[in-house]
Amino acid sequence: MISQRGIIWLDSILLSDSKYKPESLMKIFRFLIISFLVLVCNTSASNAGIFSFKQDNQSGKDTTKFISPFFDDNERCLKCHGQNKYEYSNGTLGKKIKALMFSERIVKREEFYKSNHKSFSCTDCHSMEYTKFPHSGELRMEQKLNCIDCHGGDAKFAQYHFEEIESEYKKSTHFKMEEEGFSCWKCHNPHSYRINVRNSDNLKVTIAYDNSICLNCHSNFDRFQLLTDRKEINIIQKHEWLPNQASHFANVRCIECHSKINNNIPVSHLIKPKAEAVRLCNECHSKNSILMASLYKFESKEKRRDGFLNGIILNESYVIGANRNEYLNIFSLLIFAGVIGVIGTHIVFRIRSKSKTIKKD
Numbered sequence: 001m002i003s004q005r006g007i008i009w010l011d012s013i014l015l016s017d018s019k020y021k022p023e024s025l026m027k028i029f030r031f032l033i034i035s036f037l038v039l040v041c042n043t044s045a046s047n048a049g050i051f052s053f054k055q056d057n058q059s060g061k062d063t064t065k066f067i068s069p070f071f072d073d074n075e076r077c078l079k080c081h082g083q084n085k086y087e088y089s090n091g092t093l094g095k096k097i098k099a100l101m102f103s104e105r106i107v108k109r110e111e112f113y114k115s116n117h118k119s120f121s122c123t124d125c126h127s128m129e130y131t132k133f134p135h136s137g138e139l140r141m142e143q144k145l146n147c148i149d150c151h152g153g154d155a156k157f158a159q160y161h162f163e164e165i166e167s168e169y170k171k172s173t174h175f176k177m178e179e180e181g182f183s184c185w186k187c188h189n190p191h192s193y194r195i196n197v198r199n200s201d202n203l204k205v206t207i208a209y210d211n212s213i214c215l216n217c218h219s220n221f222d223r224f225q226l227l228t229d230r231k232e233i234n235i236i237q238k239h240e241w242l243p244n245q246a247s248h249f250a251n252v253r254c255i256e257c258h259s260k261i262n263n264n265i266p267v268s269h270l271i272k273p274k275a276e277a278v279r280l281c282n283e284c285h286s287k288n289s290i291l292m293a294s295l296y297k298f299e300s301k302e303k304r305r306d307g308f309l310n311g312i313i314l315n316e317s318y319v320i321g322a323n324r325n326e327y328l329n330i331f332s333l334l335i336f337a338g339v340i341g342v343i344g345t346h347i348v349f350r351i352r353s354k355s356k357t358i359k360k361d
Contacts, residue, residue, distance in 0.1 A: 068113060068120075070122075073122070074121060081106060082109050084100060086101055108191075114192075114194060115191065115192050115193055117193075125145055127142055147165075148163070160265070160266060165265050172271040180226075186217065187213050196209045207252065207253050210254070211254055214255075215235070215254075218235060252284075253295060259271050
């Protein structure tokens with residue numbers, strides 16, 4: 001709404017200049033245009049939810065009712081590997097021995113039964129020999145399965161294009177470190193990994209979860225050293241060039257800038273060298289934002305019908321330059337045309353008025 005101060009200002013112009021000189025009319029015209037634009041923009045922004053604050057639903061889906069068909073079988077393993085300490089009977093000594101479980105061998109029940117593999121039996125992936133205790137030392141050398149060993153060539157998983165994921169992965173910087181021990185499991189822990197981007201109602205949760213996978217190595221030097229002899233990397237310092245750094249870290253995933261987009265697969269696996277990472281603002285902050293092909297790929301376009309180009313981005317955040325509104329675009333062109341028309345009309349009348357003055361003289 002037009003403020004009371006604006007109305008007083010408008011009245012002062014009209015009362016002080018009863019002849020409505022062109023200068024006064026232009027002031028009035030500008031005032032009305034600015035007031036109208038403020039009203040339209042405020043209404044559009046409010047309808048788009050830019051200035052509204054919704055509470056995130058943190059409850060999530062109820063997974064406590066899921067009961068694995070192999071729950072009892074898995075407990076043979078988890079009674080030791082599902083906790084920080086375990087105990088066993090030593091027949092030679094004739095007593096019970098308590099010991100701490102090696103952290104890398106702990107499988108948390110609550111995470112496993114929320115993961116993609118929650119319906120599996122431990123022995124689906126591990127040797128049946130593990131059901132015997134104590135475990136044979138040779139089992140430590142057991143070859144681990146990779147994603148493609150189970151998911152490749154299976155029509156049931158064809159929609160996820162695992163073969164193409166494998167092909168992309170082999171072109172990435174990560175694959176070059178396989179000799180040092182890198183594998184699918186460095187990012188996708190088989191006991192806890194879950195597909196997040198297509199299932200989460202809260203995109204911020206997805207972003208935090210996916211970034212934690214990258215930071216598990218890139219901000220943990222102990223794990224980082226297992227794969228490379230490079231010096232420790234300070235993530236914050238390496239991204240000092242990035243404006244509003246904290247906001248970017250909270251609202252986009254690492255892979256948005258550090259991987260090559262492929263529309264055929266759910267999530268890009270071709271991690272690029274750091275020299276090829278996205279550094280230009282307009283790659284995200286534009287009508288052709290790359291975020292539409294990555295972070296917001298699984299958002300339904302039917303969720304927004306308020307005229308915003310890439311409007312689904314507004315469901316979670318406002319990305320400057322990527323959220324243009326087609327109605328406001330048209331309106332701004334009409335305003336521009338109107339202003340040019342008024343200026344042109346004003347010039348014509350000034351010329352005609354000057355011509356009449358010259359003729360009288």
